[in-house]
Amino acid sequence: MSSPFDLPGVEWTSVSPRLVVARRVVSTAGTVVSLVVVAVVATLWWSPWWIAAGAALFALGAWQWWLVGRQVRAIGYAEREDDLLVRRGILFRSLSVVPYGRMQYVDVSAGPLERWLRIATVQLHTASASSDATIPGLPPEEAARLRDRLSRRGEARLAGL
CATH class of the missing domain: 1.10.287 (Helix Hairpins)
Structure with missing residues (x-):
């Protein structure tokens, strides 16, 4: 199964x-x-x-x-051709599929503890508040790369509509 x-x-x-x-x-x-x-x-x-x-x-x-x-260890993400997948959870698992064309903007944030540990959080905002996705614990370089890549892909999908 x-x-x-x-x-x-x-x-x-x-x-x-x-x-x-x-x-x-x-x-x-x-x-x-x-x-x-x-x-x-x-x-x-x-x-x-x-x-x-x-x-x-x-x-x-x-x-x-x-x-x-x-x-x-249960948190992960995957970039596919048309969408971003975000998974989390051990007992209560969740898998979010965020189409690039639905993204409105991408946030990168880091509090004092996160900056000290050199990690950041990427949050994707979509038209629906219930479908926002968050990826915590990314190295700052990866967070910036992901932010830029997701923004470009979102713009390209919106332009194609």
Whole structure:
């Protein structure tokens, strides 16, 4: 039985492994802040439940740390003749097909952490807000190349209409 996510002849391009680092930094910061809050509250109002809460938060943080690596490996994109494919997800998988002729504009963005790790996010905007596609974790050179290439292909498709 074939899956709607397995497309024959499609070569997927992976995102940078630096995206794992960025997402783990954010996840770890949230876990550490939560653990500090639990520790302070446990110090002020002692109860064994606070130890259980701290252990649960730590376990959740460790699980997120592991999961981020798998999530990032599941992100990929492929440029085809008439459209761009973007896939993501492990348990809840998604595959977006964005025709070049439907693209209105392409954004490249990078926050402070992304700039420090030398990665960027490319976001495609289409006429339909529900069909926008995002490709996080691209090296800046690849993000610029993809932005320019997608813009050219989108303009060429619109001109041909």
